[in-house]
């Protein structure tokens with residue numbers, strides 16, 4: 001049976017997150033966007049509300065909620081600003097859920113528990129200056145030294161790079177396979193900022209998500225123990241793709257929040273602005289834009305909910321998650337752009353939030369698989385050229 005009803009826990013969570021984002025972030029976001037920095041106290045508040053580990057089981061320091069809850073949190077956060085949702089995407093989606101699924105018990109105790117409690121901030125380092133969509137074009141590498149590994153490489157365009165404590169680092173552990181572009185030569189390691197040889201920096205001059213941190217990090221002969229390898233040697237690519245399946249889900253839900261915020265801002269404006277002796281809400285072409293935003297919101301919402309349902313029930317969801325991400329991000333760009341038009345010249349000014357929505361939502365069309373990559377994947381699935389991956393189940397507390 002399909003149940004479209006949210007539980008009381010879901011509804012309470014939405015209320016809490018909505019109040020937090022609107023009251024604690026909303027009044028400051030214009031200033032943080034201009035200064036290109038958010039107040040780090042926000043992270044403490046997110047931790048107090050248990051958001052950073054919302055879908056991590058209680059036994060690992062999380063709130064023990066489900067994937068739908070994670071999506072609801074992301075939709076609410078990004079309806080206020082994208083930087084908030086990005087924190088959830090990299091910390092909870094790409095990193096913590098990956099450790100929950102692929103990590104050893106020792107890794108979970110050492111890294112996942114403090115991350116879920118919000119005591120440590122985590123992110124995910126796959127992209128390099130010369131390799132984004134083409135993951136196997138990466139140059140980062142690790143070589144064995146006794147029971148340790150020596151890590152070298154440079155990661156670029158990494159969310160929270162300059163403020164996170166823990167990093168998932170993807171690199172080659174088999175040079176021969178790298179030359180053959182055989183991704184079974186890639187592995188994944190946990191790296192800490194405090195490790196000798198680690199350095200990071202911030203990228204300035206971004207189009208959007210200016211309140212958030214995006215940067216780069218380098219590893220120069222960073223020594224990590226075997227215990228920091230996630231999964232088995234050679235499983236790095238698989239782990240990276242698993243992580244993206246969680247991250248893309250958060251991006252889809254967040255982009256849906258942008259569509260909703262664009263619709264709501266447009267409705268408010270259309271009901272106050274008057275031209276030709278009537279509210280602009282009475283002009284049919286303004287109505288059409290609002291109708292399209294409503295349709296795009298509802299469709300995107302249903303798509304991420306379906307992906308969340310498949311995740312909750314441990315079913316394969318790569319295709320559904322990719323579809324939700326592709327469609328929600330594309331529609332968010334369209335909605336934010338239309339919202340600016342509804343606002344006329346005022347939409348072009350940062351006195352109104354809609355120009356920020358447009359600047360922010362563009363990145364989501366690029367990261368976690370560009371629009372082109374998702375378009376090609378969907379075509380390949382439809383043409384039968386690509387098979388749905390089996391789901392590697394997480395350990396949802398709500399199903400034990």
Ligand SMILES: Cc1cc2nc3c(=O)[nH]c(=O)nc-3n(C[C@H](O)[C@H](O)[C@H](O)COP(=O)(O)OP(=O)(O)OC[C@H]3O[C@@H](n4cnc5c(N)ncnc54)[C@H](O)[C@@H]3O)c2cc1C
Pocket residue numbers: 090123124125126127130131132133134156157158159160209214363366367368369370371372373376
């Ligand atoms: C704000 C922001 C935050 C980010 N955060 C992170 C993060 O936390 N961690 C992380 O690892 N990465 C992160 N990224 C990086 C992001 O995932 C990459 O930018 C993305 O994967 C695209 O890679 P690229 O920029 O190298 O573009 P390229 O891969 O060089 O692509 C350039 C263009 O070519 C197209 N293209 C490439 N290959 C194909 C193909 N086979 N068929 C058709 N078209 C193709 C692309 O669609 C795109 O239009 C972030 C990026 C941004 C902008």
